[in-house]
Amino acid sequence: MLLEIEDVAKSFGGLQAVSGCTFSVEKGSITGLIGPNGAGKTTTFNIVAGVFGPDSGSVRFAGRDVTGMPSHKLFGMGLVRTFQIPHEFGHLTVRDNLMTVPSGQPGERLLGAWLAPAKTRETEDRIRAQADDVLEFLKLDRVAGDPAGTLSGGQKKLLELGRAMMAEPALILLDEPGAGVNPTLLEHLGDMIIELNRTRGYSICIIEHNMDMIAKLCDPVIVMAQGAVLTQGTMDEVRKDKRVLDAYLGGSR
Amino acid sequence: MYEFVNFYLIPGLVLGSIYALGAIGVSMLFSILRFAHFAHGDMMTLAAYLALPVVVGLGLHPLAGAAAAALMTSVVALGIDKVGYQPVRARPTIVSAMVSLGIALMIRSAIQVGYGVKTQSYTTGQITPPLRFDWLIVQERHIWIIASSMVLMLAVHLLLSRTRAGKAMRAMSDSAELAQLTGIPTERVVRLTWVVGASLAAVAGVFAAWDTFLQTMLGWFLLLPIFAATILGGIGRPYGAMIGGLVIGLAEELSTYPWLGTEPLISPGYKTGVAFAIMVAILIFRPHGLFKGRVF
Amino acid sequence: MSPDQLYGFFLYGISLLTMGGIYAVLALGLNMHWGLTGILNIGIAGFFAVGAYTSAILASAPHPVHLGGFAMPAIFTFPAAMAASAVVAYGIARICIRLRSDYLAIASIGIAEILRLVVKNARELTNGTLGISNLPRPFDWVPGAGGQLAFLALVIVLVLGVYWLAERARTSPWGRTMRAIRDNEEAARALGKDVDAFRTRAFVTGAAFMGLAGALTAHYLKFIGPEATDPLLATFLVWVMLIVGGSGSNKGAILGAFLMWAVWSVSEILAGYLPSELATRAAFVRVFIIGFVLVIVLQRYESGILGPRRGES
Numbered sequence A: 001m002l003l004e005i006e007d008v009a010k011s012f013g014g015l016q017a018v019s020g021c022t023f024s025v026e027k028g029s030i031t032g033l034i035g036p037n038g039a040g041k042t043t044t045f046n047i048v049a050g051v052f053g054p055d056s057g058s059v060r061f062a063g064r065d066v067t068g069m070p071s072h073k074l075f076g077m078g079l080v081r082t083f084q085i086p087h088e089f090g091h092l093t094v095r096d097n098l099m100t101v102p103s104g105q106p107g108e109r110l111l112g113a114w115l116a117p118a119k120t121r122e123t124e125d126r127i128r129a130q131a132d133d134v135l136e137f138l139k140l141d142r143v144a145g146d147p148a149g150t151l152s153g154g155q156k157k158l159l160e161l162g163r164a165m166m167a168e169p170a171l172i173l174l175d176e177p178g179a180g181v182n183p184t185l186l187e188h189l190g191d192m193i194i195e196l197n198r199t200r201g202y203s204i205c206i207i208e209h210n211m212d213m214i215a216k217l218c219d220p221v222i223v224m225a226q227g228a229v230l231t232q233g234t235m236d237e238v239r240k241d242k243r244v245l246d247a248y249l250g251g252s253r
Numbered sequence B: 001m002y003e004f005v006n007f008y009l010i011p012g013l014v015l016g017s018i019y020a021l022g023a024i025g026v027s028m029l030f031s032i033l034r035f036a037h038f039a040h041g042d043m044m045t046l047a048a049y050l051a052l053p054v055v056v057g058l059g060l061h062p063l064a065g066a067a068a069a070a071l072m073t074s075v076v077a078l079g080i081d082k083v084g085y086q087p088v089r090a091r092p093t094i095v096s097a098m099v100s101l102g103i104a105l106m107i108r109s110a111i112q113v114g115y116g117v118k119t120q121s122y123t124t125g126q127i128t129p130p131l132r133f134d135w136l137i138v139q140e141r142h143i144w145i146i147a148s149s150m151v152l153m154l155a156v157h158l159l160l161s162r163t164r165a166g167k168a169m170r171a172m173s174d175s176a177e178l179a180q181l182t183g184i185p186t187e188r189v190v191r192l193t194w195v196v197g198a199s200l201a202a203v204a205g206v207f208a209a210w211d212t213f214l215q216t217m218l219g220w221f222l223l224l225p226i227f228a229a230t231i232l233g234g235i236g237r238p239y240g241a242m243i244g245g246l247v248i249g250l251a252e253e254l255s256t257y258p259w260l261g262t263e264p265l266i267s268p269g270y271k272t273g274v275a276f277a278i279m280v281a282i283l284i285f286r287p288h289g290l291f292k293g294r295v296f
Numbered sequence C: 001m002s003p004d005q006l007y008g009f010f011l012y013g014i015s016l017l018t019m020g021g022i023y024a025v026l027a028l029g030l031n032m033h034w035g036l037t038g039i040l041n042i043g044i045a046g047f048f049a050v051g052a053y054t055s056a057i058l059a060s061a062p063h064p065v066h067l068g069g070f071a072m073p074a075i076f077t078f079p080a081a082m083a084a085s086a087v088v089a090y091g092i093a094r095i096c097i098r099l100r101s102d103y104l105a106i107a108s109i110g111i112a113e114i115l116r117l118v119v120k121n122a123r124e125l126t127n128g129t130l131g132i133s134n135l136p137r138p139f140d141w142v143p144g145a146g147g148q149l150a151f152l153a154l155v156i157v158l159v160l161g162v163y164w165l166a167e168r169a170r171t172s173p174w175g176r177t178m179r180a181i182r183d184n185e186e187a188a189r190a191l192g193k194d195v196d197a198f199r200t201r202a203f204v205t206g207a208a209f210m211g212l213a214g215a216l217t218a219h220y221l222k223f224i225g226p227e228a229t230d231p232l233l234a235t236f237l238v239w240v241m242l243i244v245g246g247s248g249s250n251k252g253a254i255l256g257a258f259l260m261w262a263v264w265s266v267s268e269i270l271a272g273y274l275p276s277e278l279a280t281r282a283a284f285v286r287v288f289i290i291g292f293v294l295v296i297v298l299q300r301y302e303s304g305i306l307g308p309r310r311g312e313s
């Protein structure tokens, strides 16, 4: 198992956002994470990605206990996440948003920036080429030079994905990558995610409300409700589970 | 023993009261307007000078001077808010903090233009003999300062806990959006905060000048211990600010007591460093302050 | 105009440019803190003083009261001054960099205040209120105005050097990440950036520049005393320079420094022509104007003369 979440709980003030949540993500899989609004999906991602630690429970990633580890260290271990609400670097160009991502750039250290201009330039050229590939893949190449803040909501979601791709990670946590993306692009987005999984070998855990997309991409699918895992299985199995329907009909708290 | 009480404990309480009055305002402004008000010290200086004609000119008691200064300083603070901070309210709050630095400079230099740099005093010449109760020696003004500070702190407590305005202030300090959502008139709460903060600062400024003398850097030198008291008490915790102020004031005075042997524990030259040392310790070990204020 | 007067103007011009250049170094340091990182440093005077006294102690002749007698040349003492300020900055950053910038602002005042106390009280280190005098000025052996010209040249070379470092940093991948952090800290963390470490580096680097400016001032004036920690000249004037020049722009920092120093210095001379009673008041009016300019520029002319306009980065 690449990622194991065990009995994780988190509350905000009096509100129990996640309580006793346990599931895992297998290496090489595209795992779906679904559930009604407010089920605690994003909060779970935040805990895994080290935005904040859980009140209790543990998270293991790539065989190591990473509970409460800060985000930037998790990234170094190969875990990257995207945000439900786009977190673009608004003043940076779209290309710069991508070029910021790779770690260990010599020019990203002050001494490197001052003393190793040749090496910095070399790396920059390489990263720029990589960024342009990603932009082409995401069909964002036409806006490469625009400030990211000027993109449409859907484009920003693609940019989120693009930054994750630049990381060449072991596991990507995608938080509603399809929200706000137009239907034609959505189709394409699904294909792209499959391609990332097949050809580049990224494991993916994806939160989505678009059930067609989940059905097309994910196996297994994990259903969360009220902060805990309700059930899990293939999309067909989950669809037939009456509790799932109830949870959705019961809706958010 | 009597030395300790007369020369260290009582002055510590006096200083602590002054810090506490200042810190309540800083703490409230910090939690409602979300910026560190660097002009608070110079507002205190201004108040001390505004009281000067009342105390020396009209020959009234410094407490009357403090009341008059509180009124005038509140008006000034509201005016400054309108022309100084309101125009940058929508920008990141750090801009307001910087504006407050500019305002601090303006207030101070305006006073200097008016009064020059030579020191002034409320009690021209006459020295009032201290009151004696057996071995206990107290300056009358020290009793006034400590007692009226207690009364004012009680008033703040009643304002916050018993009145609608006070509850609105607390709601806004918890969450500005929530307050707006529930229809609390935020600009009115802001104005009220300025009036409360400025009044308390004014009284503290007059007290500081009464206890020592007036000079144009009076408030600037009070600013750091007041911030230390605010952070110690936890930002947005008026009660914390009161206790923080007393702790800092006492710590500063008691740190020069010859606890070990006959030498002062800390050379009086470094007395003001004590406040800062406490602040650093708090920032390292309990950044929320003693009473779990907000951390930004 | 007599030749003597002309010569006087010439010397005044040199001193104007020299001090302007020293302030440019300070403003470039502040731009690292504020323009690039968003750190509100109100303790510039502290870093300035650390640099000034470090260099002064290392360069001074033996003295019965204060530490000294190392008589080192500037080529050692200037880097030492930068290092000392950097170390102090690192200590502050370790405690405060993760907190909201207001805390750092408060802490920076505190540090400056503590250093002021140390400077005043630690006579065995700083000679207390008397200060350290008879400091060697580099190139002082050059006859006539040549020494001052040579020192000016040194200052200008150092300004250019610091500008190069600051600009290189700003336009490098490091600067890009710094801007990314300012745009969205949480995303930067999620993308592997150790935000605190990046900020700390910017803070330490800016402080080192401030330390260099302190050392330059001490040796230029051949004296350093507690007035060096006066927040007005060492902190607020620098703020106005950066804000007027345009925070975020290194060129703006330099322009603002020379411009505001010229205004400050010339207005001082003009005030000197006033009758003495008015002259002291005029000194305070100048301070008032500093505060006023700070507020107005912040409110109305956010980007200063050369700073990035709103929406740009």
Ligand SMILES: Nc1ncnc2c1ncn2[C@@H]1O[C@H](COP(=O)(O)OP(=O)(O)OP(=O)(O)O)[C@@H](O)[C@H]1O
Pocket (backbone or CB within 6 Å): A012, A015, A016, A017, A035, A036, A037, A038, A039, A040, A041, A042, A043, A044, A084
């Ligand atoms: N930082 C926070 N502070 C307070 N409450 C929070 C915070 N983050 C989430 N919550 C609350 O926790 C609960 C779970 O939220 P979460 O965002 O994890 O749900 P979700 O499953 O992602 O929902 P959605 O499908 O709408 O994105 C919600 O009630 C939410 O309001």
Ligand SMILES: [Mg+2]
Pocket (backbone or CB within 6 Å): A041, A042, A043, A084
């Ligand atoms: Mg969510």
